[in-house]
Amino acid sequence: MDPQVLLDQYGPEAMQAGIRIAGSLAIILIGYWFAKLFSGLCRKALAKREFDATLSNFIAKLLFFFVLALAVVPALAHIGVQTASVIAALGAAGLAVGLALQGSLANFAAGVLLIAFRPCRVGDWVDAGGCSGTVESISLFQTTLLTADYKRITIPNGQVMSDAITNYSVMPRRRIDLVVGISYDSDMKKAKDILKQLVEADERILKDPAATIAVTELGESSVNLICRPWVATADFWPVRWQLTESIKAAFDDNGISIPFPQMDVHFDKTA
Structure with missing residues (x-):
């Protein structure tokens, strides 16, 4: 087939497809830039308020992916992808993952509360989750205590937050x-x-x-x-x-x- 005929037949469509793809990439790049910007501003704002570094980084990353997702959806729609089905599939997948990780998500939520409200800090002697010891670390999923006889106890954050926390070190x-x-x-x-x-x-x-x-x-x-x-x-x-x-x-x-x-x-x- 004559190349000129192919160009005349498919050229306009290819050019339109190229323009749509370029527009979609531009939307994603702009969204990525805004995601980096908002993530950085969020991290700096939390640092000024002396938020825990673990929680600050998590919130900043969560904001980054949220803004980026907001850019990906219109980018897909710009090239003709039916975003309603994509969103539904992602929602169903998220629900399935949430049900499978129900216990882990409960520990995660409790970890966010522990880090945000700080009923205890690293170095405090506490009674928490049915155990006593010095707080060695508080992560998003678990809290680690060192007992008086130097045993390490790892407690799920859900168990820590489900009962009273007695902090013996917080008062002067x-x-x-x-x-x-x-x-x-x-x-x-x-x-x-x-x-x-x-x-x-x-x-x-x-x-x-x-x-x-x-x-x-x-x-x-x-x-x-x-x-x-x-x-x-x-x-x-x-x-x-x-x-x-x-x-x-x-x-x-x-x-x-x-x-x-x-x-x-x-x-x-x-x-």
């Missing part, structure tokens, strides 16, 4: 709660004075708020006293251990006995 000070029992024949006032002296002698114990020393209960075998001093969070365990030891030693030196559970059995000789 903590209260030590000690209950000390003395026998009924011991000098109660003297015992309280000893507790007060021990609290005042330790420089790590805060003066404000003041420590609480009082009788809390008349138990079955002891008079129970409470000693509740306030300390900096970092000093909680050292002060608690030292104060407990000092109370025992001071009570022994001053003749104040700390009773232990016991049972007296009386035999009736007349039976």
Whole structure:
């Protein structure tokens, strides 16, 4: 067949197809440029608000692909592709993937909430998901704790967010709660004075708020006293251990006995 005849027959259609393809590519390139622009602006805005880097990068990438998808759809329509069927197919595929990854998506959503609202941060000592430890990392799907005996515990974020999170490190000070029992024949006032002296002698114990020393209960075998001093969070365990030891030693030196559970059995000789 004569090339001129082919050119006359198919040339206009080929030129129109080329123009449509070039227009579609231009739309995608412009969409890609806008996607990069909005993604970068989003990342900078979140960085100024001191958002977590993991969450910031995820949101920026999500925005990038969303804007790019908005450009791809009209680009396909420009070259004559029926976008309604494409969108329906993508929706069905997304639904199927969502059902298959239901548990993972729940962990992901919980991870976003953990990173966004920050009930705990790396380095905090927490009770979370039924476990206790120092937060080593928080990712989009799981949280990692290090226990006091240096075991690593990996908890799905859905489990972390499904229960209360107790953060022991977030506040600058903590209260030590000690209950000390003395026998009924011991000098109660003297015992309280000893507790007060021990609290005042330790420089790590805060003066404000003041420590609480009082009788809390008349138990079955002891008079129970409470000693509740306030300390900096970092000093909680050292002060608690030292104060407990000092109370025992001071009570022994001053003749104040700390009773232990016991049972007296009386035999009736007349039976």
